[in-house]
Amino acid sequence: DDEPVIIEGYNSAVHDGVDIDVAATEAGEHLLEIVNTGEADEASSGTAMVIGEATVMQPPRTSDLLAILGLLFVVEAIGLAVAVVVGGPLFSGLADTMTTKRTIILALIVYSAIAVWGFFLDSVVEFWFLAFMVAVVQGGSQALSRSLYASMSPKALSGEFFGFFSVMSKFSAIVGPLLFVAAVTVFGSSRPAILGLIVFFLVGIYLLTRVDETEGRRVARRADDDAAAAGIVESG
Known part of the structure; x- marks a missing residue:
């Protein structure tokens, strides 16, 4: 005053x-x-x-x-x-028309777009919009990946299969941040580190295109039938 x-x-x-x-x-x-x-x-x-x-x-x-x-x-x-x-x-x-695998691939494509946009991010509004896009694909991609994995897992070996799934999830939670920190250390900025995440998404898309869902389910059912015949699990 x-x-x-x-x-x-x-x-x-x-x-x-x-x-x-x-x-x-x-x-x-x-x-x-x-x-x-x-x-x-x-x-x-x-x-x-x-x-x-x-x-x-x-x-x-x-x-x-x-x-x-x-x-x-x-x-x-x-x-x-x-x-x-x-x-x-x-x-x-x-x-x-969208199968489980196609939906996961679509989510990875959206994640790739988010990584590219995050490199050029320049406003608070863009940040909130990218956060919204992550929220849209994050939960669905995780749930669908487990669903696809479960459909190709034999019931008798479900513990072994999902144990491996859990270990790989924990491993990725360690490797991802380490590579992010390494990129920040080398380039001195988090922008190249965000852009570098696109490599994981592209590799995931390529690997998913190589997955034969029909054959995977057939092999899982055959393993279940063999386990049922051996008295390990009940059939059906």
Whole structure:
């Protein structure tokens, strides 16, 4: 308010390390000036004061929990309405043509696009949109990958197969961040590291195109029949 901030700095003994908080009533540029005139207290006219450090603190945040919950409810309601009205006619034919493998490949293609876009990311809006795209494909790709894997796994060996699946998942959770850190160390930026993730997606797409789902299920059923004949598992 263009009024000076008066700080009584007089003390009969030498002291330092005193913290004083000055709160601004509104955002913007503010000037903090220390003037020792001795007008307020003649005894302090010879006092020397120095600003050792000035720290700009974050303004206090108000709780917007109700507003956030309201927005989430609105988003869910709109999504449900769109799914009911548009989802059926728009995606019914697509669901008939998209197999599990094709859907996973589509998710990997979207991930590749996300990696490329992440390299050129330049605004907060783009960041939120990419986060939305990740949310769209992340859950579905994980669930479908397990479904595809289970359809080609013999029941008698399901523990062994999914044990291997789990180990490889943990291994990828170690290798991926290590390669990301290595790319950041070499290039000095996270952008090339994000772009480098596209290699994993392209390799995954190539390997999936080599998978014969029909043959995999046939081999799994034959293994189940052999196990049933040997009395290891029940048939069917």
